[in-house]
Amino acid sequence: MKIYLVGGAVRDRLLNLPSRDHDWVVTGATPQQMTELGYKPVGKDFPVFLHPQTKEEFALARTEKKSGHGYHGFIFHTSVDVTLEEDLARRDLTINAMAEDGDGNIIDPYGGQKDLQNRMLRHVSDAFIEDPVRLLRIARYAARYAKFGFTIAQETQDLLKKIVNSGEINELVAERVWNEISSALDEDTPSVFFLTLRRCNALAVLLPEIDRLFGVPQTVRHHPEIDTGLHTMMVIDMAARLDASNSVRFACLCHDLGKGCTAASLLPRHIAHESKGVALINKLCKRLRIPTGHRQIAELVCIYHTHCHRATELRISTILRILESIDAFRRPQRLDEFLLACEADSRGRLGFEDVHYPQANVFRLSFQAAEQVEINDLVSSGAKGEEIKRQLNSRRSEAIAAVLDKTKSVDCE
Secondary structure, three states, rough: OOEEEEHHHHHHHOOOOOOOOOOOEEEEEOOOHHHHHHOOOOOOOOOEEEEOOOOOOOEEEEEEEEEOOOOOOOHHHHHOOOOOHHHOOOOOOOHHOEEEEEOOOOOOOOOOHHHOOOOEEEEHHHHHHHHHHHHHHHHHHHHHHHHHOOEEEHHHHHHHHHHHHOOOHHHHHHHHHHHHHHHHHOOOOOHHHHHHHHHOOOHHHHHHHOOOOOOEEEOOOOOOOHHHHHHHHHHHHHHHHOOOOOHHHHHHOOOOHHHOOOOOOHOOOOOOOOHHHHHHHHHHHHOHHHEEEEEEEEHHHHHHHHHHHOHHHHHHHHHHHHHHHOOOOOOOOHHHHHHHHHHHHHOOOOOOOOOOOOOHHHHHHOOOOOOOOHHHHHOOOOOHHHHHHHHHHHHHHHHHHHHHHHHHHHHHH
16 A cells, blocks of 8 residues: 655645645555545545545545546546556646655656646646546646746647537536636636637637627727737736636626627727626526626626726716615625726726726725715604605715815815
8 A cells, every 4th residue: 555645736846836735646455444544435436535634635546437428427447456657647737647655756657747847738648638627627727827837738739629629518517617717717817718718719619708709809099909808818817916806807707798799880889888798797607607796796897897987077976876786885895896897907908007097096985975974864854765865865976076076176286
């Protein structure tokens, strides 16, 4: 019986990065031996055990064989005769197919260390094509390690296209697709994930709403980068730079979906793209079973982001209506999320990456002023029903007008 540290922990140590998790492989052991040593069995499809103290996962070495469609269509085989090299062979990338023994020696039968040095993401074997989830995983790895200069090997890129052309990608369940998208959005350069999917034609299958944005022009005066798809990629990368939450990054991904529906005769203008985008967001979220909170903030950003960009031109009543629409008075954090997404949109343009976004302050000051109006004062004065709402809006509007006038006076000094 021998125990090896495998996969990501070995890879990250060689890259001098902190390890996110530790996975272990055990060779030459039976399930009975593992339980006798105090390990708790937890695996359903193959023998996986939890360490009695650390609770880390220890899996018996295994091989796998394709038996059906999708990522569930595999038959696993485990026995005391399965070698470490055979277990590593079933892994996706060479940089993930390395192991470390108890003495710190690296076992690297498939050239993972060389690919680390060359900053290359390369598949271990042609069996890579059998699991469509690997397409999403390698796109996520490309996004994670792009800042270190990693690229995908051409032969691996060719296999990604084969996965798409085979139809295997259509077997992926919605939850798994969303989990990978969500994880990719949390990377430092999430755009690499989506661009990788686009290069192998997977984006058109999984996220057609995003794919159709590429090649759609915008007015050069507002968007020097012109291409709507490129702009969207710049926006999600800016959201990452601003350390936005996952839901805000998703909202940034979806904020211009309506532009993909603009008639060619109207280009590069995009009339009412905000309202068109909401229906597409709903369709996308329903198809991939995306959390309700993500859908809600995405819809709000889609509808109101252009209003936010024109904050200094808006009427007081419009500012108040938007604050109410995004539920800012009950959920102040929703306003912060909305404004951060709008800032990412504004700065996610060629040449605007480091330009200040003062419009956010207009909404923040307006909210702070309106929030000071006490509804209890209105109730105490005898107002009832619709009269309370009318007076509340009136007083909030007055408070917003006062603070914005004061701000203008300061700016003029």
